[in-house]
Amino acid sequence: MNWFIHTIGSSIGKKLLMAITGLGFCGFLAVHLAGNLTIYGGKASFNSYSEHLHALEPLVTIAEWGLLTFAVVHVLTGAVLFYQNLKARPVRYSVNKSAGGRSLGSRTMPYTGILLLAFVIFHLINFHFADRTVTTIYAIVSGAFKHPAYVVVYIIAVAIAAVHVSHGFWSAFQTIGANHPKYMPLVRTIGTVFSLMVGIGFGAIPVYLFIFV
Amino acid sequence: MTKAINLTLKVWRQKGPEDKGRLETYDAKDISTNMSFLEMLDVINEQLTLAGKEPIAFDHDCREGICGMCGAVVNGRPHGPEKGTTLCQLHMRHFSDRDTIFIEPWRSRAFKIIKDLVVDRGALDRLIQAGGYISANTGGAPDANAIPVPQASAELAFDAAACIGCGACVAACPNASAMLFVGAKVSHLVLLPQGEPEAAQRATAMVREMDSLGFGNCSNERECEAECPKEISITNIARLNREYFKSRFFSNVK
Amino acid sequence: MPLDAKIPIGPLAEKWDRHRFELKLVNPANKRKFEIIVVGTGLAGGSASASLAELGYSVKTFCIQDSPRRAHSIAAQGGINAAKNYTNEGDSIWRLFYDTVKGGDFRAREANVYRLAQISNNIIDQCVAQGVPFARDYGGLLANRSFGGAQVARTFYARGQTGQQLLLGAYSAMMRQVATGRVTMYPRREMLELVVINGQARGIVVRNLITGAIESHAADAVVLCTGGYSNVYFLSTNAMASNVSATYRAYQKGAYFANPCFTQIHPTCIPVHGANQSKLTLMSESLRNDGRVWVPKNAAEKRPAHQIPESERDYYLERKYPSFGNLAPRDVASRSAKEQCDSGRGVGETGLAVYLDFADAIKRDGRAVFEQKYSNLFQMYEKITGEDPYETPMMIYPAVHYTMGGLWVDYNLMSTIDGLFVLGEANFSDHGANRLGASALMQGLADGYFIVPYTIGGYLAGTTLPNVSIDHPAFKDYSAEAKNRVRKLLSIQGKRTVDDFHKQLGLVMWDYCGMARNNDGLKKAKEMIQELRDEFWQNVLVPGSENDFNQSLERVGRVADFLDFAELMVIDALDRQESCGGHFNEAYQTEDSEAKRDDENFCHASAWEFAGEGKTPILHKEPLVFENVELTQRSYK
Ligand SMILES: Cc1cc2nc3c(=O)[nH]c(=O)nc-3n(C[C@H](O)[C@H](O)[C@H](O)COP(=O)(O)OP(=O)(O)OC[C@H]3O[C@@H](n4cnc5c(N)ncnc54)[C@H](O)[C@@H]3O)c2cc1C
């Protein structure tokens, strides 16, 4: 397995880890969003979604552990890359100017990433590890979003996720080598659409709950 | 038409690798807009020399955009603001009277500064040495037309082979990564049937060497592609990634 | 000592085969023990280093630039010739040979040129195997284009960057040998001395351009591949670091310099824009297929081109050469442009340019067709001049481009110093008085890949080489000499910069030893050069110090050698009382203003021997014997 360690330890290997885990998160986000949409169906529909989900045990636990592993890999590898990249240019330029290659997303990957991490922990404590013995998930969620502060935090966090994904999505394809002049424009479009969906889809929920529930 | 403009230059001056270096200010007076950027520096250097000072050291040779020797970061842009242009082919008509121009060397841990704007790009040679070749000893070649090469592959190979090894991609990359350079070479050779046999070996060897030389990691910022004077595309980086994975996961290369 | 070119006997077509058979071989196990120094990493040096190392020799390679890949060969645009006859037009080794000899105005050595034509095909094979992305047809086979001086399409090309791609091929082959340890690469080194011990070339002294250290390197043979000396004119299409220093130093140590006055001037370059211009850029000759060259009839003309009516334009090439018109050969077109400008009818801000007008062709073919053919050239032109050639006519002027002269070598490419081999543009061997387009690349690679690897073996196997290391007193002496020279140049601390002197020298050479020469002018130039040299050694100002990266110091050494060498060029030009190829003495021309050769008295290569500082060099003649081609007069009327 030595060759394997060597491979994932190389610059491109680390990128591969980022891409696989990042795309995994994208998949998770898509599923998560689809599930969350049931909240528009009202209390019953959302609670039933939650129950159905948990009826899938032990799959959910496996998925959770999987996601946790992905998260550890994504965060640690991201941290290593960030540190190495910083070191690769010990003296910075006094004037920095982009030629138009970078985007808001690409510039801010490590920063949006770390904010996302903070948010994810916050989010998990809030909802995932919340005590559900006396109340339903719907009550917890709708309760939380009665506070404007929660709404604001969530909207900001979701916007950050959208920015992260706006670069991350196509970048992951480039990393795994799937860049072809024929398909890349499509991948980029999907990336943009997906990040908008993440932003609007997740972002609308707290607003909806705050205003209408 | 020819005009003369006056400029303020802020040039990075550094006596040697150990010196700390600093930006120094020079007035460039009466610069004809027909001059190239390097000719403008020539003029400043003549003035410095006559004033008993040391001229600004900068690398250059062909002055027609092909040798890859010139290069400096001008107002934050490697090779200056014009697209697809080396510093030697940048002309002063792209600047306006009273502009202030910052001129800095390529900055990367892999490129040590030798003096002023001159850096050591030996790392790029070491990358080629690691595998940027086809092992074809002199004398053993079959007839040139023995193996047809699809025109489209030949053209793509050429697009990648057009790299002049200037290092602007490294200078432009926010992470000082050399992926465009390596991607261009790996692509050039793997796109040709002659380069195919060593593809796996080459991809692994070149990436390994790249990682050992102190370059950063690619994060697909696309600044390299935007600054490359030969407009080499990052599809070559994707191809490098593919070739690397093929080599690592599907070949016998250790 | 009479000059012996060591041309093998036998029929022309068999000479090279026979010679290779007769050359002694070095035992493969012993090759490693032989050290060979290669100076220069252009097509010649790069290919030689790679091939010699592949054979097993221990090679040390030197170049001025920071990387071997940047040698001046990288700039060649058009292509490389080979007698493949892929186009089925009836090309053959013989035809390539004949065209080259004729193109060189019958001043090249038959046997060498024939060998070059023979090898040309192997070069293309080798380059393709290395991954050179030559242009291809739809079917995937190699494409060819036609070039000046030939009626068949035999030029292989890689867009407009043939030199770059060929050089990267040679460079990568060489870097592969660097990885094996058989080539040691020394970039940013400038050769300052050739070390000759007991009449044999045994090493070099170089300056480390980063630290300023003077370093000695010993070897069993030295191969010079240091390119041409066009920069004696200051302005040329050559790269800035191109120089004569290495070959001139060899000349001073006993290698004969042949035909120094044979220089080539290319008619279509972007004109000089002002006093601070540092270098000239070539515009492909192919433009003359569709462009019409003209100047205003009236010397006092001030209007922009498009306001000058047809009746007031002089299409002088069409007027003077009705049948060839704008496609007159390089030397003729160049000289005519100069004539027009000298008579005050030149255009542009400096008056040193003529129009190359595409209006008629654009009208005829439409802009789309035109863009397809020339868009990259038009873009390059626009980048440099800021003018759009679709709107206003291009301005062009001739520029120095290539030097046919170089160190004299025999058939083995060995100079008159034993063990000193000279390849590529640095030697004089194959192009006579004028080089055909796409033949320099061919020659550089032929020399490096396919000739010197055998002939150097013959030398090493057949020579007794006493052990020499850098502890030998000769190395100490030469190093001291090199150091003293550096110190002397630094100590002058005069009032004029290096470039200032170089520019002045360039002007003298351009005016009097350029496109057209005459005896009075040449004599005057000789005096001017001597005066300038005297002033130089008293008044040049070199900033900075010796033990440092010091680009002014690099340049001053080169200019000092150009100042010496320029005189040799003028002496050679004065001696050759005929016109041939690139050497045009106004006193010798046909009624059509063509170069008029004097085969009776000048059918020889002039090889000059250094006679000591300030002494007139000694001329040795190598008679040129033409057994296979008939000497004829060129006409383009
Ligand atoms: C603009 C242009 C276009 C051209 N186009 C064509 C074309 O289309 N077809 C064609 O056939 N020919 C063309 N030529 C000519 C051709 O490019 C050259 O003649 C040829 O490349 C010379 O190769 P070389 O190896 O002899 O020398 P170069 O490539 O000049 O290499 C010289 C080497 O020697 C080194 N060197 C020099 N002096 C020293 C020193 N003192 N110490 C240490 N190292 C030294 C340099 O660093 C360099 O590595 C063109 C030339 C020009 C200028």
Ligand code: HEM
């Ligand atoms: C919902 C959560 C997340 C998603 C969907 C996601 C997605 C992605 C994707 C697809 C990439 C692109 C990989 C590539 O370029 O190959 C990426 C890169 C990155 N991610 Fe995340 N990520 C998430 C959370 C995080 C977190 C929590 C962190 C850090 C603490 C983080 C840090 C990074 C960094 C630094 C990169 C850039 C790596 C590089 O290219 O050098 N991400 N992410």
Ligand code: SF4
């Ligand atoms: S890829 Fe472009 S920027 Fe990078 S070295 Fe090559 S030519 Fe220069």
Ligand code: FES
């Ligand atoms: S000097 Fe050669 S590319 Fe600029």
